Amino acid sequence: MEGAEIVRLNLRINGQPHEVDDVWEGESLLYVLRERLGLPGSKNACEQGECGSCSIYLDGQLVCACLVLAGQAEDREVVTVEGLGGSNDLHPVQEAFLEAGAVQCGFCTPGLIVAAHELLSRRPDPSESEIREALAGNLCRCTGYEKIIDAVSLAGRKMAGGST
Amino acid sequence: MEFFRPASLAEALEIKAAHPGGIPIAGGTDLMVEINFDKRRPEVLIDLTVCPELQEWSRSNGTIRIGSGVSYSRLIAELAGELPGLAIASRTVGSPQIRNRGTLGGNLGTASPAGDGVPPLVAVGAEVEVASTNGARTLPVAEFITGVKKNALAGDELIVAVHVPVAKGPQQFSKIGTRNAMVIAVATFSIALDLESRTVGTALGSSSPRPLRAHDAEEFIAAELDWAEHTPVPANVAERFGELVAGVATPIDDVRGTAAYRRHALGVMAKRTLTWTWDEAGRLGAPAEWKGPRS
Numbered sequence: 001m002e003g004a005e006i007v008r009l010n011l012r013i014n015g016q017p018h019e020v021d022d023v024w025e026g027e028s029l030l031y032v033l034r035e036r037l038g039l040p041g042s043k044n045a046c047e048q049g050e051c052g053s054c055s056i057y058l059d060g061q062l063v064c065a066c067l068v069l070a071g072q073a074e075d076r077e078v079v080t081v082e083g084l085g086g087s088n089d090l091h092p093v094q095e096a097f098l099e100a101g102a103v104q105c106g107f108c109t110p111g112l113i114v115a116a117h118e119l120l121s122r123r124p125d126p127s128e129s130e131i132r133e134a135l136a137g138n139l140c141r142c143t144g145y146e147k148i149i150d151a152v153s154l155a156g157r158k159m160a161g162g163s164t
Numbered sequence: 165m166e167f168f169r170p171a172s173l174a175e176a177l178e179i180k181a182a183h184p185g186g187i188p189i190a191g192g193t194d195l196m197v198e199i200n201f202d203k204r205r206p207e208v209l210i211d212l213t214v215c216p217e218l219q220e221w222s223r224s225n226g227t228i229r230i231g232s233g234v235s236y237s238r239l240i241a242e243l244a245g246e247l248p249g250l251a252i253a254s255r256t257v258g259s260p261q262i263r264n265r266g267t268l269g270g271n272l273g274t275a276s277p278a279g280d281g282v283p284p285l286v287a288v289g290a291e292v293e294v295a296s297t298n299g300a301r302t303l304p305v306a307e308f309i310t311g312v313k314k315n316a317l318a319g320d321e322l323i324v325a326v327h328v329p330v331a332k333g334p335q336q337f338s339k340i341g342t343r344n345a346m347v348i349a350v351a352t353f354s355i356a357l358d359l360e361s362r363t364v365g366t367a368l369g370s371s372s373p374r375p376l377r378a379h380d381a382e383e384f385i386a387a388e389l390d391w392a393e394h395t396p397v398p399a400n401v402a403e404r405f406g407e408l409v410a411g412v413a414t415p416i417d418d419v420r421g422t423a424a425y426r427r428h429a430l431g432v433m434a435k436r437t438l439t440w441t442w443d444e445a446g447r448l449g450a451p452a453e454w455k456g457p458r459s
Contacts, residue, residue, distance in 0.1 A: 003166035003179070003208060025165040025209060026199050047200040049193055049262055050346055061237075061264045067196040068265075069189055071167045072211050115260070136345030137259020 011073045013037065014083030020070075029073045030054045030065035033080060041081035041110045052138030055111040056080050062118040064137075081110035084117055093117050096155035097148070104142035112138045116152045125156050168210045173217040173295070176210060176322060181297045183208040184319030190218075190233050191265030193258065194274045218269070218324065226330050229293075232269025232323045236281070239268070247328055249284040249335030249356050256280050256339045259346050269323045272308060275315040278370040282309065283354040284337055286367035286375045290328040296320040302327065306367075309374045333357035334444035336437035339369075340421075340429045350421040353409065353433040357441050362391045366434070371413035371426050378434075381408035385438065394446035397439060405438055406431035 009020040009032065020036050028047075033039045033056070043053035047066045054065040057079035065080075085091030093116050096102075103109050112135065119126055119134035126134065131152045132145075140148060168186070170176035180186055186208035189195050198204035212218055218233035221243065228246055230239070236254040240263070244251035257263050257280050271279035272292055285305040292308045293300055294317055305326070308316050317323065335356040341347030352369035363386050366378045388401045397405075415426035 003168040003183075025167040026205065028196060028200060048197040049258070052259065052261060055261060062261050063265050064261045066200060067192040067262075069167075069192055069196060069199075069209065069211065071169060071209075072189070072192070072213055074169065118260075133345075134260060137261045 009070055009074055011076050011078060013039070013078045014080060023070050025071065027070050028066050029056075029058075029068040029070050029078070032070045032073070033065060033078075039080055039082055043107055043110060045107065049137075050139070051108070051111070052115060052135075053108050053111040055114040055138065057114065057118070062115060079114075081114050084113060091117070092158035093120065093152075093155040096151045096158055100147050100151035100154050102143060102147040102151035104140075108138060108140040108142075112140065112148060116155060119152065120156050120159055124160055126152065128153075165206065166208045168208065169214060170210065170212070171214055173215050173322075173324065176212060176215050177295060177297045177320075179208075179210055180322050181320045183210075186210045188212050188269075188273065188322060190267045190270055191235065191262075193262050193266045194270060194276075212269075212322070223330075228328050228330060230268060230326045230328060232272070232325055233267050236263040236266050236268075246330045247284075247335075248331055249287060249337050249354055250281065250328065252335070253280045253284045253337040253339075253352070253354065256337070256341075256344075256347075256349075262346075268326050272305070272315065272323050272326070273317070275309045275311075275313050275374075277312055277373060277375070278349045278352075280337075280339065280349060280352060280369065282375050283352050283367035283369035284335070284356075285326060285328060286377060287335075287354040287356045287365040288329050288331075289365065290326055292323060293325040293327060294318075294321045295324045296322075300324065306375065306377065312373045331356065332361070333359035334441035334448070336441050338433040338437050340426075340433070342420075348420060351413075351415070351426045351429045351433070353430055353437060355434070355437045355441055357445055359391070359445060362386060362389075364389075364438075366409060368409065368413055368430060371415045371430055373414070376412050376414075378409045378412040381405050381412070381434070384408055389442065394442070396446075397442050402435045402438055406435040409434035 009023045045051045045053045049064045049067045056065045168179045187206040188210045218231040221230040236257045239254045268281045271281040291302045293302045337354045339352045340350040349370040354367040356365040364382045385405045410427045410431040415423040
């Protein structure tokens with residue numbers, strides 16, 4: 001019995017079908033996104049699931065793209081930070097991070113945006129402890145987290161349509 | 165490197181039979197780290213995430229059969245009522261991202277002494293079901309893990325499921341680490357009270373090459389507890405229970421902690437979790453009224 005050498009990967013990313021050629025069998029989905037598809041929003045930092053800076057949705061679930069083998073994403077639906085909003089149409093979570101001053105060097109920010117987006121999609125008005133728990137897998141070495149937590153609360157209020 | 169993506173368990177077992185050195189991958193939370201850091205280059209990778217048989221759990225005769233590919237997030241969301249000890253331990257695994265991907269099959273396959281999912285299984289005498297093209301066999305989890313990162317899986321076998329008895333009383337899991345999230349355990353302790361048989365199950369994690377039960381501690385405390393009246397555990401009895409638990413450990417000094425600290429921590433966790441579960445049993449009353457843990 002012969003296994004496929006993955007030459008071609010088919011998956012949907014941010015709503016669009018993608019066909020990726022010449023994928024090495026051992027490479028991560030993060031590598032495919034960044035190096036093969038030019039989607040650098042998902043950051044490559046620890047490559048061991050510790051830092052959360054490569055957080056994406058895989059079939060609606062928050063995961064670290066560095067821990068997904070590329071072949072495991074075949075026929076799956078991926079949403080990256082690029083799929084949540086761009087510079088001309090920021091998502092309320094992105095706006096809230098800017099307004100709350102939750103961005104310093106910015107490297108952890110895309111992963112935090114995706115993780116915060118996932119939390120707010122199931123808990124529109126999270127408590128501080130719920131925010132801390134949901135973001136426990138995302139490391140930031142600049143901010144001390146306080147403004148990030150403020151930003152997530154603010155984003156929740158923005159998304160609920162309340163006053164900001 | 166060859167990559168397989170079997171669509172059924174039968175197909176996966178055929179692939180494993182043809183490639184006994186093939187490495188299964190599910191959540192990838194251990195294996196992908198090794199591949200990313202160039203520490204491992206498996207010749208054959210077998211992706212188990214699309215085998216439907218491994219992604220489900222079911223009940224029968226007081227036992228829950230959990231497919232090896234069920235994530236920790238699902239154990240927490242779907243089984244906290246029937247398997248509270250396993251759910252509490254699952255909540256301490258990694259981070260939301262890791263719990264969404266990591267599986268019990270992975271913990272058993274990796275067989276790290278620090279696998280958080282394993283002690284709650286050992287404490288209740290859970291069994292692991294493994295299979296090959298020649299059939300399936302089950303063995304106690306406590307026997308399946310044979311040493312540090314070693315298990316009893318044959319080259320042609322895959323871990324299919326874990327069979328866990330439904331809780332018959334309060335259960336707890338306690339874990340020492342440097343923070344609440346993303347921590348490899350320094351030491352863990354699992355306890356399970358069985359209010360029907362009036363017995364206590366225990367297991368120590370991250371304290372020995374493989375998870376251990378503290379048999380002497382279990383027998384001692386089962387005889388000392390006042391199962392009829394649920395009077396509080398006397399301090400000297402709790403102390404002795406902690407000593408007996410700590411005495412079973414064979415920990416090492418490593419970057420996460422010293423052997424002496426681990427032994428001390430085990431005694432403290434044993435006393436605390438005994439008190440928590442016993443108090444809960446007292447509040448909830450007799451077995452007939454025990455309807456599962458508080459939410």
